[in-house]
Amino acid sequence: MTQDGKKDLVTLVDSASGQKFELPIIPGTMGPKVLDIRSLYGQTGYFTYDPGYTSTGSCESKITYIDGDAGVLLHRGYPIDQLAEHSDYLEVCYLLLKGELPNANQKEKFEKDIRTHTMVHEQINAFYRGFRRDAHPMAVMCGVVGALSAFYHDSLDIADPHQRMIASHRLIAKMPTIAAWAYKYSRGEPFIFPRNSLPFAENFLHMMFATPCEEYKVNPVLARAMERILILHADHEQNASTSTVRLAGSSGANPFACIAAGIASLWGPAHGGANEAVLQMLTQIGSKERIPEFIARAKDKNDPFRLMGFGHRVYKNYDPRATVMQRTCHEVLDELGVRDEPLLELAMELERIALEDPYFVEKKLYPNVDFYSGIIFRAMGIPVSMFTVLFAVARTVGWVAQWNEMIGDPHQKIGRPRQLYTGATQRDFVPLHARG
Numbered sequence: 557m558t559q560d561g562k563k564d565l566v567t568l569v570d571s572a573s574g575q576k577f578e579l580p581i582i583p584g585t586m587g588p589k590v591l592d593i594r595s596l597y598g599q600t601g602y603f604t605y606d607p608g609y610t611s612t613g614s615c616e617s618k619i620t621y622i623d624g625d626a627g628v629l630l631h632r633g634y635p636i637d638q639l640a641e642h643s644d645y646l647e648v649c650y651l652l653l654k655g656e657l658p659n660a661n662q663k664e665k666f667e668k669d670i671r672t673h674t675m676v677h678e679q680i681n682a683f684y685r686g687f688r689r690d691a692h693p694m695a696v697m698c699g700v701v702g703a704l705s706a707f708y709h710d711s712l713d714i715a716d717p718h719q720r721m722i723a724s725h726r727l728i729a730k731m732p733t734i735a736a737w738a739y740k741y742s743r744g745e746p747f748i749f750p751r752n753s754l755p756f757a758e759n760f761l762h763m764m765f766a767t768p769c770e771e772y773k774v775n776p777v778l779a780r781a782m783e784r785i786l787i788l789h790a791d792h793e794q795n796a797s798t799s800t801v802r803l804a805g806s807s808g809a810n811p812f813a814c815i816a817a818g819i820a821s822l823w824g825p826a827h828g829g830a831n832e833a834v835l836q837m838l839t840q841i842g843s844k845e846r847i848p849e850f851i852a853r854a855k856d857k858n859d860p861f862r863l864m865g866f867g868h869r870v871y872k873n874y875d876p877r878a879t880v881m882q883r884t885c886h887e888v889l890d891e892l893g894v895r896d897e898p899l900l901e902l903a904m905e906l907e908r909i910a911l912e913d914p915y916f917v918e919k920k921l922y923p924n925v926d927f928y929s930g931i932i933f934r935a936m937g938i939p940v941s942m943f944t945v946l947f948a949v950a951r952t953v954g955w956v957a958q959w960n961e962m963i964g965d966p967h968q969k970i971g972r973p974r975q976l977y978t979g980a981t982q983r984d985f986v987p988l989h990a991r992g
């Protein structure tokens with residue numbers, strides 16, 4: 557806004573016609589201002605071209621703020637390291653969904669609301685048996701979460717705020733159960749039902765590792781580490797999976813279908829699949845002596861290999877989540893008495909060498925959240941194929957919060973990008989006998 561109360565504007569000049577166009581600038585509370593291009597096509601006849609949306613703000617949001625250059629991540633204004641240190645996952649869920657940290661009564665009620673939805677419909681139990689035992693658990697997650705819309709008909713009306721709230725609670729509450737059961741199914745072990753007396757992360761670890769045969773006590777250090785990992789992954793602004801959820805939801809699709817779409821997007825190795833890919837990469841590298849060979853491959857434009865767990869679209873500095881993750885990694889290994897974890901030593905050496913290499917320095921490629929998480933998961937006894945599933949469990953609240961925000965946004969429209977068409981121009985149909 558200028559001092560006389562007028563909107564700041566950017567003037568565009570069409571060099572072909574000499575015509576001038578004005579576009580308003582909108583400020584946020586933090587971060588770069590945005591250019592409001594909604595009238596661009598109407599005014600100029602041009603669309604914008606921005607593959608990968610590197611310069612496009614797709615929505616207005618009050619949930620998460622990232623300053624990628626400074627390595628800052630805030631949820632509703634609170635720094636991620638403070639939340640990871642002092643809060644718990646369900647409290648962060650409340651914060652993301654409702655905008656404020658809960659007071660004691662609100663916290664107790666929210667935890668109870670989530671607890672009452674941890675079980676899944678008994679018929680879902682049977683649904684698992686349609687999958688092969690060796691199916692990737694992310695494939696099972698896409699299927700089972702998508703299928704929730706076939707079970708919970710009373711929370712599909714997105715125009716009803718109460719139904720939206722119930723669907724949100726159901727998704728947050730049932731995701732650990734669905735994920736743990738995907739693991740149990742792959743092992744041929746009986747499903748373990750949720751224990752609502754346990755805190756969120758502990759309950760999840762219990763469903764993963766307990767059996768009906770004997771008492772299983774979750775290690776409190778591991779439960780705390782899992783709680784922290786869930787917090788670190790809870791939301792991350794308009795990333796690929798969140799944008800997928802918003803785009804799917806923009807058509808009015810039901811929340812369970814939208815979250816299943818988010819899970820599918822998360823699965824890719826450039827996104828949530830990176831934690832699995834990091835461990836595979838470290839195993840492939842095998843020894844410190846081979847690091848230079850893989851660094852050289854990562855820099856080679858003719859080699860598709862990339863250092864997994866390195867680089868980020870937004871962070872051009874150390875990912876603040878990776879800092880907490882590295883600390884948590886040491887805590888977990890200490891607790892488990894793992895003195896020499898070759899993969900951790902390899903990861904730390906790889907990080908050291910990469911951060912001194914001009915290629916990674918110039919391109920500002922730093923370790924991201926996925927670089928250390930796999931080592932922690934492995935030490936906890938979680939199989940590699942479950943790594944991205946854990947990310948999905950944690951990110952569900954982010955997806956749900958962003959979906960709710962979108963539904964409540966008066967500017968919300970169906971997402972419908974345009975394109976730069978470079979295909980054939982109009983031509984007449986050629987009958988089969990006349991084609992060469």
Ligand code: CMC
Nearest residue numbers: 825826827828830854862863864865866867868869919924
């Ligand atoms: N190893 C080697 N080179 C890289 C890497 C990497 N990990 N990441 C980026 N580069 C290079 C890339 O080749 C490009 O070079 P040039 O400018 O010479 O063509 C430059 O850095 C910019 O890369 P980009 O692919 O244009 O950047 P982007 O913002 O589109 O991609 C990214 C971001 C995360 C997909 C990418 O850094 C990457 O593939 N990293 C490895 C996968 C990974 O760890 N993903 C997890 C992301 S964090 C958690 C999450 O979001 O789920």
